[in-house]
Amino acid sequence: MFRRSALYAQDEGNWQHFRAAEPESTLLARGDLHDQVFVLCAGWAFQYIQLSDGGRQILKFLLPGDVFSSASIFEAASHLSVKALTGVRIGGFARSEIREKCRTDPEAQSEIARIFVVEARDTAEFLCMLGRCSGEQRIAHLILHLVRRIAARHEITGQRYPFPLKQQHIADTVGLTSVHVSRVLSDLRGRGMISLSGGSIEILDLLALEQLGSVVL
């Protein structure tokens, strides 16, 4: 998101934070107050909400360029937590600086707008998946969604892409058990749709996967 944006394109001297973190470390905790807006610079991370029953719901996976939480652009308090999935590097802007930039720079303003619009669209689609679709469809959709973001402008098919999620992460995202995720994945493998192992994935039958994972008209 911020990758090629007006905000991102400053030299490093402007970053207020620029640090690294280990996989599984918590980067941001629900309720924390920060006057910074954090951005993922390298690696994978995910937003989630911790539930009282011990489970967690993963809301979104973060790729380099993504803001930790879009709401953090406007608010110091975070309603969600963020964890590193792989090793990561993190940057941060002062919120005040962003506000200032927005006042003067229409480019930055529409970059913020883009972030919120994309988030609203993605979240709505995600809600549809959770509300109305089978486990198979949800997983197909998640895989497609992620691979499309990783692949960016490259071909989706005929190419292995990094895929650092454990099955538990998938489960916590699509609202299934890791046990069931395992079954669905091996089914998708068995039907020759994906090849997933060792932290990387290849889409073998894009069409079939899209037929599964597309619900919105």
Next chain:
Amino acid sequence: MFRRSALYAQDEGNWQHFRAAEPESTLLARGDLHDQVFVLCAGWAFQYIQLSDGGRQILKFLLPGDVFSSASIFEAASHLSVKALTGVRIGGFARSEIREKCRTDPEAQSEIARIFVVEARDTAEFLCMLGRCSGEQRIAHLILHLVRRIAARHEITGQRYPFPLKQQHIADTVGLTSVHVSRVLSDLRGRGMISLSGGSIEILDLLALEQLGSVVL
């Protein structure tokens, strides 16, 4: 949302639209282009996405003061549809006018920010419900969420509030069948938690309902 806001507090001469509509009429359809940002002035409506399998996922119920779609503040195209639940009155601002206002009025700016922050928080919570909770919990949560919004600053308990949703609407929101919604509702009634009939609701046992509907730590 817009009710007491800087944007809302203009006299009617500034509204570009101000019209009424029947229950069940479509107020905004996915893909439509509008240079207006619509606001619900009176009645109930809901955002939804139509699915290819014939079902629909309701994303949010709109009360007076709510913008049809927060993304519409920034974008002409809508990724979701809106239908009237009861009879409604609708207002609209020119998007350009809002942009202008934001440039000059910090009040309006932070009103927009509030809309997006609240939306992000609510949607995240909703995702948790759909991903991780039982039908009973989802319904309890939905009821609480709505009654809290209707009641605003009034007491939630000891008071009947309008509740125009059919069971099908509840089902399309929480991802269940209307049949199952019926069973869950009569169970909640049987346990003395709610009294729901004839388009209005009363919360009889707030504590019990909150215990059911609260999942986030």
Next chain:
DNA sequence: CGGTTAATTGATGTGGGTCAAAAGCAGTGG
């Protein structure tokens, strides 16, 4: 009061959960 839509109730089926054991698969150290 008949006609239509919404809500309820019952019987039966299934996707996915739960529990538990086994099998892969690193890393670690002797």
Next chain:
DNA sequence: CCACTGCTTTTGACCCACATCAATTAACCG
């Protein structure tokens, strides 16, 4: 090189929340 340990994934047996189908009943309305 192999045994030891701690994950993650896989597999199997069994169970339950919720879907589906179908028939009633209740509410609404001209």
